[in-house]
Amino acid sequence: MPTASTRLRDVQELTSPYKSLHDNYVSNTRKSKCSFSALLATGGLIVLGVLLAIVVIEKLKNEDQINEDLSPHHHTPTCCNDTIPNEQSSIVLVESFPLGMDYGRNASTGKSLYEAWKHLLSLATKEIAVASFYWSLTAExxxxxxxxxxxxRDILEEFRALPSRNVSVRVVTSIPTVAHNSTDLQVLKENGIQIRRVNFGRLTKGILHAKFWIVDGKHIYIGSANMDWRALTQVKELGVVIYNSSGLAADLHKIFQSYWVMGRSNASIPDPWPSTYDTFINEERPLLLNLSGVASQVYITASPPAFCPDSRTRDLxxxxxxxxxxxxxxHVSVMEYYPASKFFHHHGYWPVIEDALKRSAFERNVSVCLLVSCGQETDPSIWPFLRSLDALHSPSNNINIAVRLFIIPAGNQSHIPYTRVNHNKYMVTDKVAYVGTSNWSADYFNSTAGVGLVVSQDALPSASSGNTFQQQLSAVFDRDWSSQFAVPLAELKQNHDCVFSKSTP
Structure with missing residues (x-):
């Protein structure tokens, strides 16, 4: 396949007026000089025209490739609040817990992640699009x-059966990946599911870390869980399902489509993205929805900046x-909090979020609680940052910043790697709820693909509708913060081994 530079050289060789000219061709007469000057000027214009044509053609070809597979049923409503009439939208908080983890009686929890995924699969009649860092749904x-x-295994079997139900399935995953031995994608491909691996390592020096589903263009899932069996039984996960919102699903599909087209071999990120990828839903113009009986303002965020058109609110x-x-x-619950770069620019200081948290506590006396996971694979370089933040806690001076570590008992599951951790990535304030897919360090926002859902619900729910989503998420945080698994930083053992040492009540 010839490259753009090769095609350019070939065109120049075929059309250049200088190809047949030799030194002995040039005459010394004035008339010849004039003729040659005219020829030279004409030739220059021809070459310039050819170059401009090639640039335009290549740009149009690139846009055609980027817009491939966009069809009318994927089109986003033309107005930010234009949704299908009579849609009864609802929102559900979903969670999973490691086996053997017990909060005791009367602890509130979200809907089971496994049951939520099963329900979404049962609803599918036309198409499912899934973005996940990797797939590893079997222990082998x-x-x-x-x-x-x-x-x-059950979820994998459900996906395998979708094409036989005439449900189209597209999946995007990451290069690089951590699931080098996974057979899931081959199994899916053999059953008629379309797979693309997006080389974020080449495109942005990051990874595809987003985790979301889009079902039939109207139901969505966004959360911390990868397509991994451990996410269902060995890791604490949190996410959200929104049912019957075609506008929100179409908006999320634009992000999926940007991954899909970048899954081509030798794809390059357009700058700017074609207008097809613009959104009418963002922080300035959130989608107005009635979610489970509560008036809500909702929008979807994305990272990295290179994958965000100007109209898309960036995750950070x-x-x-x-x-x-x-x-x-x-209130923040995140697996990893690290105000620096960890990967590409190792240890580059990045206090963007930390400064914002400190400013809120110092200038507005906002109470800040940070719950960070602590497990076998926890990077020890986080401790100085967490200790420095926790040291600012001074209630007598109206500075309320507290850090706790969430430690899950390993029990008899310690032989399974990368488990028994709190993989949550969310924040709830008195104003908004945010559920994301990124850990809180520089690389995740600057070079890695992720998404987030922001929900604001100003109105109080009616007596029949239950708590708002913000109130539910706040209750989940309070449950975790006050549980036996949340250990104040000062009480952590000196060796920081993240071993659960408290006795079970």
């Missing part, structure tokens, strides 16, 4: 013998806006 993929992968900007708008409290 990681050379582990465990019956706790049954839920994952949404987080900073939520922190800056809080008046009473900011």
């Amino acid at each position: 993929d990681i050379n582990v013998n465990s019956t706790t992968d049954r839920a994952g 900007d949404a987080i900073l806006s939520a922190i800056g708008g809080a008046q009473d409290f900011i």
Whole structure:
């Protein structure tokens, strides 16, 4: 396949007026000089025209490739609040917990992640689009013998059966990946499911870390869980399902489509993105929905910046806006908090979020609670940052910043790698709820693909509708913060081994 530079050289060789000219061709007469000057000027214009034509053709070809597979049923409503009439939209908080983890009686929890995924699969009649860092739904993929992968196997079988139900399935995953031995994608491909691996390592020096589903162009899932059996039985996950919102699903599909077209070999990121990828839904113009009986303002965020058209609110900007708008409290639960770069620019200081949290506590007396996961694979370089933040806690000076570590007992599951951790990635304030897919360090926002959902619900729910989503998420945080699994930083053992040492009540 000739490259653009090769095609350019070939065109020049075929059309250049200088190809047949030799030194002995040039005459010394004035008339010849004039003729030659005219020929030279004409030739220059021809070459310039050819170059401009090639540039335009290549740009149009690139746009055609980027817009491939966009069809009318994927079109986003032309107005930010234009949705299908009579849609009864609802929102559901979903969670999963490691086996053996017990909060005790009367602890509130979200709907089971496994049951939510099963429900979405049962609803599908036309198409499903899934973005996930990797797929590993069977224990053999990681050379582990465990019956706790049954839920994952069930989900994999459900996906395998979708094409036989005339449901079209498209899947995007990441290059690089951590699931080097996974057989899931081959199984899916053999059953008629379309797979693309997006080389974010080449495109942005990051990874595709987003985790979301789009079902039949109207139901969506966004959350912390990868397509991994451990997410269902060995890791604490949190996400959200929104049913019957065609406008929100179409908007999320634009992000999926940007991954899909970049899954081509030798794809390059357009700058700017074609207008097809623009959104009418953002922080300035959120989608107005009635979610489970509550008037709500909703929008979807994305990272990295290279994958965001100007109209898309960036993930980091949404987080900073939520922190800056809080008046009473900011509660954050995230697997990893690290105000620096960890991968590409190793240890480059990045205090963007940390400064915003400190400013809220100092300038507006907002209470800040940060819940960070602590497990076998926790990077020890996080400790100085967490200790410095926790040291600012001074209630007598109206500075309320507290850090706790969430430690899950390993029990008899310690032989399974990358488990028994709190994989949540969310924030709730007195103003908004945010559920994302990124850990809180520089690389995740600057070079890695992720998404987030921002929900604001100003109105109080009616007596029949239950709590707002913000109130539900806040209750989940309070449950975790006050549980036996949340350990104040000062109480952590000196060796920081993240071993659960408390006795079970």
